[in-house]
Amino acid sequence: MITGVKRLLLFAAIASVGMTGVAHAADGVPGVDVSNWTGEIDWPAVAAGGGKFAFVQATEGTNYRNPLFDSQYGGAAAAGLIRGAYHFAQPHESDGRAQADYFLQNGGNWVSDGLTLPGVLDLEDNPYKERNGKNTCYGLSVQDMVAWIKDFTAKYYEATGRRAIIYTTTSWWRTCTGDSKKFAANPLWLARWGSEPGELPKSWKNYTFWQSAEKGPLVGGQNAFNGSESALKELANPPAEVRVSGRAKGRTSYSVTISNTGPHPVTNVKLSGRAFGGQRVVKAPGCKFSGTAVRCVVGELPRGRKATFTFTTKPRKAKGTVGMYVTVGSVKLTLKAR
Template sequence: MISGVKRLWLFAVIAALGMGGGVAEAADGVPGVDVSNWTGDIDWASVASGGGKFAFVHATEGTNYRNPRFDPQFGGAASAGLVRGAYHFAQPHESDGATQAEYFLQNGGSWIADGQTLQGVLDIEDNPYKDRNGKNNCYDLSTEDMVTWLQDFTKRYRARTGRHAIIYTTTSWWQTCTGNSTKFRSNPLWLARWGTDPGELPKSWKKHTFWQSADKGPLVGGGNSFNGSESQLKAMANPPAEVSVTGVAKSRRTYTVTVANTGPHPVTNVKLSGRAFGGQSVVRAPGCTYSGTAVRCAIAELPRGKKVTFTFTTKPRKSKGTVGINVTVGSVKLTLKAG
């Protein structure tokens, strides 16, 4: 039995809105800010004219706090032409990760396919309420339990949005409270380290995507930078569609191919073509057309998070020898073989 998994990247037809202005290509990245209720009312036009290109806005904390200024701050950043994103301040001792992800999603943290909204951020750092809750910096969770909490949050966010949540943390906290876990490479890193150098990174990452270098920046709120160009920042807010293709040779006569929408956008008009080899012909393919060794299938629309499985039945001419089917979905090619 042989199986394969490959991904197909498609162009997403989404216009980037309100992105005028020059391209900031500073040596230390594209400048941005992070704000919360404590920042107060913000003159976003001044942030934009001062060179700010993105903003992270505090949305939620635990499961019982929503920033009362979130809507004007989040909307104001967009109106000024900034790329914006929301963040959730984790309280992992209060409830599980999936529950807090749902609260975040329902209160401003869900990704919007408008071309200027970044995926949400999970802010996980030293417990600032030790005097109030009596927990240590790791919220009294073991490294194993903390990793599980993080996985529950990020998996739920991914399942609901098709995006990998950004993780905001410090290297020291990550080393101490997760055992320097390497299980979060798919999640972009927003590194918190105040100073002139990002320094050592947590083990899950080889580079940071965002860097908070100061708690008070030159514009408003915290001082941050995006580790790339302005065009790359915009691309992060407007990612391509993503389709995964999985195939299994269940026997010499039966093959399955699953096409799954694993990205953030619905996709349409997905074409699959296959051709049997090894002296066999296709004799059954529900939902598809077939003739001789060839089979063709089409998916008119595949919503985000959904999948379609095709089953092909063949008739080998010989009882021995290698047989199989070659499958193509867009630029993805799979070869399924059976002995």
Template sequence: MLFAAIATVGMTGVAHAADGVPGVDVSNWTGDIDWASVVAGGGKFAFVQATEGADYTNPRFSAQYDGAAAAGLIRGAYHFAQPHETDGATQADYFLQHGGNWVSDGRTLPGVVDMEDNPYKDTNGKNNCYDLSPEDMVTWLKDFTKKYYESTGRHAIIYTTTSWWQTCTGNSAKFKSNPLWLARWGSDPGELPKGWKKHTFWQSADKGPLVGGGNTFNGSESQLATLANPPASVTVSGQARNRKTYTVTINNTGPHPVKDIKLSGRAFGGQNVVRAPGCDVSGTAVRCTVAELPRGQKKTFTFTTKPRKSTGTVGMYVTVGSVKLTLKSR
């Protein structure tokens, strides 16, 4: 018996570029923004604060977020975490409902969760880690990022400093799937938090040359566009359960619905396909079509064959797009 699985996946990281692509980050404190001047100054993207905790929304969010898009910038929203107030899933849901949702328009970056030193120590009496243990902080982040991924199909970007990450998460390596937006003001990014081999964004100054914070994307403009609008991604797996039964599962693991998926199969080893619900069968051949597979959904096909002999190797060749599987049984 042979199990085979081949995946075609979207981009989860970016290549290094010497200078990077410039961009900005803004909040209510930035005020009204002349986005045309940001574009004229070379800016290509903008992050706009949408929410904080589970009860604050940036009153200028719509104007800033829509203004960035109208000027032709790729834009994204960020959430300033208050992990001592509510659990991560609750704050992710609040973020999603108030501007942080990712949409497949080719201009929207995945949402950001901003994890940094507690700025309200004098009022809330908490330490820089909001009085959470590293274990509890990791749990909070897992809850936030899981909720965001389940809702959008995108991995949330994590904004943090290396020192905060080391102290408040115990330098956790459990978030390598989430793009890193590193905050380190200076001439180079320096040491990265554990789990990341590269940063995706770098905030090198709290006040940049354009407006708000000074940032660069660690890659090319085309890679930035791909991060905003990644390709469709599906996983195809198959199994020979016995000499007469074979299954193939197509799983949409990407952020987009996938349409018109074609599956073709051919039995070998002296056998015919005798049953394939939802498919067309002719002798050794079978053809199936999935009109549309929504994000996060999967479709399983089951094929039943009739071998001519009780011994020897039998199986099926299956093709789905560029993926080819060979399923064998003895």
């Protein structure tokens, strides 16, 4: 028996941008990052000065919310900037899922409005060493830190369908995660002040954002998106995506599952199939069928949900290869049995 798993982007996919290995400086698309310490901001002036995006601190740990978050976050959007929220991690205080949940409930949730970037997990040197008595890595071992980050990012993905952006320095990542390679799916926001980003942590072959200075000419930190303005917009509004899998359960039974693995609900997903090997379709619940052909339509599939179709066939011969060809959008599967 043969199974198949493929993915289908329902509209233009986001192309990877950036360099591999040691990254080099690039102008990119300018943006800023701000927090409570930045105060009230003249966002129209930021936009007029060329700023295209902003990251705004929303939360820290599970007991701090930026009191200026609403005005800063809303003001950036009102001025036409693409914006995202970030969470300053306190890994020693509570587990990753708890902090992700606090972030989601206090400004970090992603919405499909074309203006919202995925949320950011801010991981950096412990600034409260004298207060909490912890080291740079908040007292966590490499293994515990990697597990903590996994918990945070997994919770965020479950809630939004987006991969949280990770803000960090190469030095901190090497020291506190052992230069873990487990987070390549999460966009990197690299912090390195200077004229070049320098060497990247091993999880990443390119950076998505680069913070090159603590203060910039606009307001707050100086940042650049590593790509075009259109690619930045695509990061805020990614394509819908479905995963198509199928298997032959035997010579007379086949199943196909369509899973919505992207951040958007999808509608009007069409499946067409054709039996081969001298057999015909005799049963297909929820679908139309005639002879060797079958057609199914998923009217609406919410994010994180799936639809499974089962087809029963009647072979003309007891031996020989039989199966079904299945097409969902641009995805084609061949399910075979003997």
